[in-house]
Amino acid sequence: MTEHSARPTSRDVARAAGVSQATVSLVLGDKWRGRVSERTAGLVRDASRTLGYRPNLAARNLRLGTTRTALLVVPALTNEFFARVYTGAAEVAAEHGFGVLLYPSPEGTGPARDPFASARAALDGVIASSMATAALDALSGTDGAHLPLVMLDSDPAAPGAAARVNVDIADGMRRVTEHLLGLGHRELLHVAADVDSWTFRVRAEAVADAVRNVPGAALRTVRADLEVEAGRAAAEQALTTPGPRPTALVCDGDMLAAGACKAARRLGLRVPEDLSVSGFDDLALATAVEPELTTVRLPAEQVGRRGMDALLRVLEGRRPEGGDLPVSLVVRGSTAPPPARTG
Known part of the structure; x- marks a missing residue:
């Protein structure tokens, strides 16, 4: 295809893969599981890559009333733990055609301000790490029109979250x-x-x-x-x-x-x-x-991955994966038996 050729369409992908346009939409919209076989999904993805097809996400999102964007709220960027959480969340998001915006809350663990004119108009959901659920009220909403909220490293007994992901x-x-x-x-x-x-x-x-x-x-x-x-x-x-x-x-x-x-x-x-x-x-x-x-x-990247996966499951009406993530003790040179007492 030359640079002057028309951009490939979903019809082109369907023809190359030998499937219907509806099947192309299911696969590229990540809605194919249980409806399309693994083999067929692979054929569609291969055809899409070969043709250089990029779906018109803006038009699709307008039709669906979604933005395919999640907000990850953290209390600070000075701790690399949160950067690693973001990395894990962004990896899963990219696999599903989502984007993740990283928002370090100006108030740390205190109430987070809405960085948009209306978070509910700009986002599909919020993921928050190491904060209290109540601190997210301005973002998730308290008037019945809640954005789905997934809490990471937070009190499992606190109400208000659609899902929680904790490490032990x-x-x-x-x-x-x-x-x-x-x-x-x-x-x-x-x-x-x-x-x-x-x-x-x-x-x-x-x-x-x-x-x-x-x-x-x-x-x-x-x-x-x-x-x-x-x-x-x-x-x-x-x-x-x-x-x-x-x-x-x-x-x-x-x-x-x-x-x-x-x-x-x-x-x-x-x-x-x-x-x-x-x-x-x-x-x-x-x-x-x-x-x-x-x-x-701490498995920081896994926390981010499971957090994004939990949000996607909530958006699809499925139950998020449960259970705390395990941690591991790493023994190095800074610990040893105490000195012998004298006198």
Whole structure:
């Protein structure tokens, strides 16, 4: 086909694949499952690629009253976890002819403002990560004309969401705390994120429960903004407070753990010989520091993929996949048995 030739149409694709135009519409609109065979769907896709056919999405969306656009709302872009969630969501969206807009809420975990004149006119649905359901009222609507809302990493007991996708945060925090207790640590410090959200409340409860089950173990808690420097300041203050010095720090995030390692160096403490430090999330930062951080790996891309899949299922009237996504403990060089007590 020359550059002056007419653009291929769905009729051309149908003719090349040996099917009807209705079948082409079903396949390219991702509505073929249960109605068209895998082989026929493959023939249509192959013909579409060969001919360079691109459906007129604007016209189709106008007919259907949809935009094929989802909004992913996150509290910040400073944490790579959210970038990885977006990557997973965008991959699934692209497979289904959807687009995903990334929106870092100006209020963090607080109420999110509508970035459009009317979100309900511009979007087919909203996915929100690590926020409260009520914070999405301005986007999802409260007057009965709700946009479908899928919540990621949020309170499963809160009403208002069409679907939820969570990772097993409690299990991750329990695993890393039990790892430190198993090494022999009994004086633990929880460097907790100073963020009022469900995910961090769950982390605090899991750490406390794990320590409570071990005779002779003690836990203190300090809070800090989810930043390296804030983690350093909080850990340094806690390590110089009168009383038994902690031998292990359980941090709510890798950035807090990196700050704790800086605090240890400033105080002349060696990690892990004098002080064990653990993180959470398994960001790139976890292997950029020395020693590398023991941490909990979260399947961020899978969270995004399942979140987008849940939204698509809701839009199609199907039930989203259930169950929490598993996490894994990654043991590296920042944790070791506590130093032998003297005197």
